[in-house]
Amino acid sequence: MPNGTRSRKEPFTTLIVTIISQNTADRNTTKAFENLSKHFEITPKALANAETSQIERCLQVAGLYRNKAKTIRQVSTIILEKFHGDLKTILALPFEEARKTLMQLPGVGPKTADVVLLFSANQPTIPVDTHVYRVSKRLDLAPANGDYEAIRKALQSLYAPEDYFAVHILLIMHGRRYCKALKPLCVKCPLDNLCPSKATVE
Numbered sequence: 001m002p003n004g005t006r007s008r009k010e011p012f013t014t015l016i017v018t019i020i021s022q023n024t025a026d027r028n029t030t031k032a033f034e035n036l037s038k039h040f041e042i043t044p045k046a047l048a049n050a051e052t053s054q055i056e057r058c059l060q061v062a063g064l065y066r067n068k069a070k071t072i073r074q075v076s077t078i079i080l081e082k083f084h085g086d087l088k089t090i091l092a093l094p095f096e097e098a099r100k101t102l103m104q105l106p107g108v109g110p111k112t113a114d115v116v117l118l119f120s121a122n123q124p125t126i127p128v129d130t131h132v133y134r135v136s137k138r139l140d141l142a143p144a145n146g147d148y149e150a151i152r153k154a155l156q157s158l159y160a161p162e163d164y165f166a167v168h169i170l171l172i173m174h175g176r177r178y179c180k181a182l183k184p185l186c187v188k189c190p191l192d193n194l195c196p197s198k199a200t201v202e
């Protein structure tokens with residue numbers, strides 16, 4: 001969606017999917033979430049009341065599934081008890097406050113918070129996943145030695161907030177299709193003549 005417009009994703013579902021996706025391939029993330037959805041309604045109440053072992057069985061295809069099952073149950077319980085089962089109260093806060101509040105939840109770091117804020121609240125941020133991290137550095141859009149926050153702020157300084165969603169998606173798509181971690185397809189890459197890193201990654 002080049003213009004950056006899209007429908008908002010349900011916040012709690014986005015949070016759970018993003019927790020599952022940590023250190024896990026996209027295909028396995030999808031399988032694990034499908035397994036979880038078949039056994040439980042994806043709500044704070046349902047997952048807070050589930051046995052951790054039941055969640056574990058659903059997530060076995062994903063990496064670190066035991067830790068993630070524990071985290072999902074913990075975060076569901078906190079959202080249920082502290083926020084009345086609704087993340088919308090957090091997402092209605094100003095960006096920095098909402099981000100800080102989300103990052104106080106178990107298993108929620110900067111990337112997970114940013115994904116929820118961008119996809120579910122249209123807040124102005126660019127989540128930095130492994131693809132965004134790699135591609136932005138290879139294209140010299142972010143500092144070569146930059147950490148998560150340095151990369152996020154560098155990218156956000158280059159684009160208008162209304163384009164953050166499109167930038168995030170396009171960098172991910174480029175990383176998956178051409179700018180792979182190993183054996184990048186530089187010959188087929190549409191940015192071949194512009195890439196400052198071509199000689200070092202081929």
